[in-house]
Amino acid sequence: MVQKPFPSNRDKRHYDTFELLHFDICGPMEENSLGGSKYLLLIVDEASGCMKGFCLRAKSESEDCLKTIKTYIMKVQKQFGKKVKFVRHDGAREFATNSLKDFYQDEGIEQQTTVPYAHQTNGTAERAIRTIVTIGRSMLHHAKLDKCFWAEAAMMVIYVKNCLPSRERHRSHGGEHSKRCVTHLLRSVRDVAPSYFDDVFVHSGAVNGKTDVEMHKEHLRKLLGLMRKHKLYANLKKCIFGASEIPILGCLVGKNGVRPDPEKVRVINEWPTLSNVKELRQFLDIATYLCKYVENYAGKIRPLSQLLKKEAEWKWTAECQQAFDAVKQGLTEAPILAVADLDRPFHVVFASAEAS
Known part of the structure; x- marks a missing residue:
């Protein structure tokens, strides 16, 4: 008896963005990550191909998987105004808990389980997570890094793949789509409120007799008005208002520099x-x-x-x-690095390759 291959030309365009989500989980890994994680949970959007990875300490023995899935679905529905209608995964126990079934029923989400021993029916998540793990291992081997960095390598692979253009998605992708959406909707305030993916930074200074605080309040009102108009939501716990400097990518940025x-x-x-x-x-x-x-x-x-x-x-x-x-x-004794003023002369210092 020979199993016939599944058709590879199925149409993926009849699903809207975030309408169908694929789930898959991989692990336990050979070594725990630096944060103590053992498993990698991957969520893939059918329409855009956007991927989101989560590192979990446990699989079905805790509420990690349940909480992560519920939080991601609620974030998609609130931030992007998209309704998740279907979720597709294999018959793993962590995806078939009563708590998840109750959550899907309350949210009106249809749960689709693939056929056992036929992972081709959910090839989207299966192939993606296998590719991520393989590339991550290659990165660690090439960089001569310990296996405990597998989580950082996996997140880097997911980020890069989300940034790569795709022919079937008209040279765009899920992460790029979200970024362009936020940038487009907030284009009228981009001079004072530039965005970086899902973060927005509002900076203000004294102008036309108004103090920097007055201008900052004015800019915030404009930004929040646009967000309310376009149904963009902010996590209040992660917001910082009226600060002299803010944390960005491991640094503190303020009016004096970085x-x-x-x-x-x-x-x-x-x-x-x-x-x-x-x-x-x-x-x-x-x-x-x-x-x-x-x-x-x-x-x-x-x-x-x-x-x-x-x-x-x-x-x-x-x-x-x-x-x-x-x-x-x-x-x-690290100095505060000033932002380069292109209208003034400055020196550029670089390392010489001869010493290395």
């Missing part, structure tokens, strides 16, 4: 002395993200970089300890 997040600096300063290559990679992974605040960073960490070479023997010398302390000291 400086590293004190919490990240504190973590680095409290880092104990390194004892193996794995700990060294973890330390450099965080420190290198803030390297722009340390003068001659590449030169200072050169003794540490030598320990990462393929055939290097681990030997923590006084020179290594000095380099380790120099990075900590450099971040502790």
